[in-house]
Amino acid sequence: GNSVTQMEGPVTLSEEAFLTINCTYTATGYPSLFWYVQYPGEGLQLLLKATKADDKGSNKGFEATYRKETTSFHLEKGSVQVSDSAVYFCALGATGGFKTIFGAGTRLFVKA
Amino acid sequence: DVKVTQSSRYLVKRTGEKVFLECVQDMDHENMFWYRQDPGLGLRLIYFSYDVKMKEKGDIPEGYSVSREKKERFSLILESASTNQTSMYLCASSPPWTGGYEQYFGPGTRLTVT
Numbered sequence: 001g002n003s004v005t006q007m008e009g010p011v012t013l014s015e016e017a018f019l020t021i022n023c024t025y026t027a028t029g030y031p032s033l034f035w036y037v038q039y040p041g042e043g044l045q046l047l048l049k050a051t052k053a054d055d056k057g058s059n060k061g062f063e064a065t066y067r068k069e070t071t072s073f074h075l076e077k078g079s080v081q082v083s084d085s086a087v088y089f090c091a092l093g094a095t096g097g098f099k100t101i102f103g104a105g106t107r108l109f110v111k112a
Numbered sequence: 113d114v115k116v117t118q119s120s121r122y123l124v125k126r127t128g129e130k131v132f133l134e135c136v137q138d139m140d141h142e143n144m145f146w147y148r149q150d151p152g153l154g155l156r157l158i159y160f161s162y163d164v165k166m167k168e169k170g171d172i173p174e175g176y177s178v179s180r181e182k183k184e185r186f187s188l189i190l191e192s193a194s195t196n197q198t199s200m201y202l203c204a205s206s207p208p209w210t211g212g213y214e215q216y217f218g219p220g221t222r223l224t225v226t
Contacts (some may be wrong), residue, residue: 023153025113032211032213034213034214040220041219042220043116043202043204043217043219043220044155044204044215044217045136045217046215047217049213049214065177086213089154089155093211093212093213098143098160098162098168098211099157099211099212100157100169100211100213100215101156102154104152104153104154105154
């Protein structure tokens with residue numbers, strides 16, 4: 001079946017450090033891939049997406065590339081800020097519509 | 113901006129009570145979803161609806177029901193609340209041209225059942 005596995009947290013970084021949060025998936029067909037972010041006390045927000053192999057999604061300095069050969073969609077940011085502290089969810093849009101499969105989430109703490 | 117609102121941020125109920133969680137979206141989206149969020153488990157889909165009066169079971173529908181009488185409103189009902197339903201409940205909506213994947217979430221309702 002479809003599933004998403006992302007690295008366990010928490011991840012703690014100093015401001016301006018490089019961020020990578022790993023995400024791999026299992027799916028039939030050609031799913032769409034997403035990263036959502038949840039700031040403290042809020043619901044999830046769509047951060048970026050990629051709909052086909054080799055697509056790169058980007059937003060607010062974050063990037064992720066859809067790698068079909070490694071079934072991965074790792075989230076990266078070159079220089080994190082304290083305001084990036086949040087929980088990040090990798091997600092997969094299953095072929096056929098409607099069902100989005102979420103990973104368990106990775107909590108990021110950024111220290112000043 | 114899309115706005116999804118949920119009726120309560122925090123709710124405390126007793127075991128056996130009937131609980132209603134309300135969700136309203138203002139963007140005329142066809143698709144609406146209810147999830148529960150638990151630490152280490154991510155989000156799990158309870159029910160979704162792709163049109164008024166239409167509903168589909170998600171991965172964990174047991175102990176829950178839903179109602180969608182109007183396009184903008186999607187209600188989650190716990191018929192007889194139990195302590196294992198203590199959780200964060202998130203509502204989301206999605207426009208049809210995204211296949212239901214790009215979802216806009218409300219702030220969540222943290223429900224405690226004692």
